Amino acid sequence: MNYPQPLIELIENLQQLPGVGPKTAERMALYVITKLDEQDVLKMSKALIGSKQNLMYCETCGNISETPKCSICRDETRDKTIFCVVQEAKDILAFERMGMFRGQYHVLGGVLSPMDGVGPEDLRIIELLERIKEMPDAQEVIVATNPNMEGEATAQYIQSVLVNTGIRISRIAHGLPVGGDIDYADEATIMKALEGRREF
Amino acid sequence: MNYPQPLIELIENLQQLPGVGPKTAERMALYVITKLDEQDVLKMSKALIGSKQNLMYCETCGNISETPKCSICRDETRDKTIFCVVQEAKDILAFERMGMFRGQYHVLGGVLSPMDGVGPEDLRIIELLERIKEMPDAQEVIVATNPNMEGEATAQYIQSVLVNTGIRISRIAHGLPVGGDIDYADEATIMKALEGRREF
Numbered sequence: 153m154n155y156p157q158p159l160i161e162l163i164e165n166l167q168q169l170p171g172v173g174p175k176t177a178e179r180m181a182l183y184v185i186t187k188l189d190e191q192d193v194l195k196m197s198k199a200l201i202g203s204k205q206n207l208m209y210c211e212t213c214g215n216i217s218e219t220p221k222c223s224i225c226r227d228e229t230r231d232k233t234i235f236c237v238v239q240e241a242k243d244i245l246a247f248e249r250m251g252m253f254r255g256q257y258h259v260l261g262g263v264l265s266p267m268d269g270v271g272p273e274d275l276r277i278i279e280l281l282e283r284i285k286e287m288p289d290a291q292e293v294i295v296a297t298n299p300n301m302e303g304e305a306t307a308q309y310i311q312s313v314l315v316n317t318g319i320r321i322s323r324i325a326h327g328l329p330v331g332g333d334i335d336y337a338d339e340a341t342i343m344k345a346l347e348g349r350r351e352f
Numbered sequence: 353m354n355y356p357q358p359l360i361e362l363i364e365n366l367q368q369l370p371g372v373g374p375k376t377a378e379r380m381a382l383y384v385i386t387k388l389d390e391q392d393v394l395k396m397s398k399a400l401i402g403s404k405q406n407l408m409y410c411e412t413c414g415n416i417s418e419t420p421k422c423s424i425c426r427d428e429t430r431d432k433t434i435f436c437v438v439q440e441a442k443d444i445l446a447f448e449r450m451g452m453f454r455g456q457y458h459v460l461g462g463v464l465s466p467m468d469g470v471g472p473e474d475l476r477i478i479e480l481l482e483r484i485k486e487m488p489d490a491q492e493v494i495v496a497t498n499p500n501m502e503g504e505a506t507a508q509y510i511q512s513v514l515v516n517t518g519i520r521i522s523r524i525a526h527g528l529p530v531g532g533d534i535d536y537a538d539e540a541t542i543m544k545a546l547e548g549r550r551e552f
Contacts, residue, residue: 155445156418162403165396170383176371181403182442183370185416190404196365197401203362203381204390216385218356242382245355 159185209241212283214259214276216241224248224257231255233291237280237310239263239298247296258283263302264309275306277313284317292320299326299344359385409441412483414459414476416441424448424457431455433491437480437510439463439498447496458483463502464509475506477513484517492520499526499544 154160159181166177184193209215210222217223224230224244234255238244244257260275284290295310297303311321326344328337337345354360359381366377384393409415410422417423424430424444434455438444444457460475484490495510497503511521526544528537537545 156407156416158399158403158406158418159416162399165392165399168388168392168396169380171376171379178442179371180369182416182440184400185403185407186441188368188404190401192365192368193400193404196368197397199358199362199365200384200393200400201397203358203385204388204393206358207356207385216356216359216382218358240382241386242378248354 209259213257214241214261214279215244215257229254232287233289234294235280235284235290235292236294236296238296239303239306243296260297260306263297263306265302272309272313277310280310281313281317284314284319290317290319292322294322294324296324299324409459413457414441414461414479415444415457429454432487433489435480435484435490435493437493437495437497439496439503439506443496460497460506463497463506465502472509472513477510480510481513481517484514484519490517490519492522494522494524496524499524 155163162181162184163174163177166172166180167174169177172180206218207216208218208220210217210225211220212225213222215222215224219226231254235258236247236253236255237258237260238247239260239262241259244259247253247257258276258280260277260280262270262275264270264272264275280293284293293310293314295307297306307323314321325348326341327348328334328341328345334342355363362381362384363374363377366372366380367374372380406418407416408418408420410417410425411420412425413422415422415424419426431454435458436447436453436455437458437460438447439460439462441459444459447453447457458476458480460477460480462470462475464470464472464475480493484493493510493514495507497506507523514521525548526541527548528534528541528545534542
C-alpha cells in the first residue's frame, strides 16, 4: 500500500517551499488532510495563487507591489534625491520598519555571484543608472547589500558603474550590532567596527 | 509601508501549516512570489484543495483513502483474523513499509489524553469492538499505540474493553531499536528491553 495519489501530489508540491524536504512535506500534508478544515485549506489555496496573480514588481524600483508603481514610488512626500539600493524586495520592509529612511529604494534582485552564474546583467544595475540619470536632483546612492563577500563585490561594482555620474555613493556601516556582545562577535565584525570608529 | 494585502494573506495562511511561524511563513511567501513559476504555484494550490476534496477516511478502518473503503480493507488476500490498532493513519504506512504484516488495521484517531480533553468516546474504540464482534474468525488484536504514557494508557483501556470478547490481545514489543546503541538509550527503554528479554 502506498499513499493515495492526491496525498502524494500534495507532498510533492509542498516540497517546492523553501526548507521543506520530503519528511516535512509529508507531515504538513497529513496535517492538512487530517487536522485542517476544508474552508481553511481553500483559503490557503486561494492565497497561494492570489499572491502570484495579484502581485507584481514595481516597474520603477522593483519592490513587490499590487500596482505597476509601488506605494513608495507613488508617495510624493518622500525624498527624491536619495536612493537606497537593496538586494531583495524584502530588505525594503526591514528599512521601512526602522522608519527613519524617507528616500527611494532600488531592488537589485540579487548579488553578483560568479559561482551561481549571476553577473551584472542579471541584476537591475542598468535600471539604477538610468533612474539616476533621469533624476537631476539625485544626490546620494546608499548601497545596502548584505555585509558578506557577494554583497561587498556587488557594492564595489555599483560604485564603479556610478562613479562617473558625480553622485555621492555610500555604503551602510559595518560594525557591532546594537545589543550585541563583543565577546560573541566574530573577528571580521570587530575589525570592521574598529575601522569604522568615530570620535565622540 | 506594509506588505501588500495578497502577501499578508499568504503569510497568514501559511501559518496554518505545522511548524510554520510568522518568520518562516514570510520567508515561504516571499519565495513563492519571487522564485516560483505561476504554473507551479497553481499546481500547489490545486494539490492542497484536491487533497481535501478527493480524500476521505476509510469507513471500515479509518485509513486515508480515495474511496469509501481503503485498498487494504478491499484486499481479499489479506488476513481477516488479525487486527493492528494504530493511533494515526500515517502509522499504517510505517507498518506497510515494513511489509511483514498482512492483516487488517484499525485507526484510533489519537490516544487518550485527559489533559487535552481526549476521552474514549473521541477515539474509534467502539468501532473496533463492533468490527471484532462482526468477525467470528477474529483471533488477535495487536495494540500498536506509541510507547509513551498516553499510548500505554490507551493500550490498557483497549485491553479492558476487549477482554470479554475472548480474543487474544497483544502489545507491540518495547526495547532497544535495531541499530541503536545501549549507551545512548534512556533508562526506561533499557528497563523495557530487560523485562522483555527472551531466551535464545
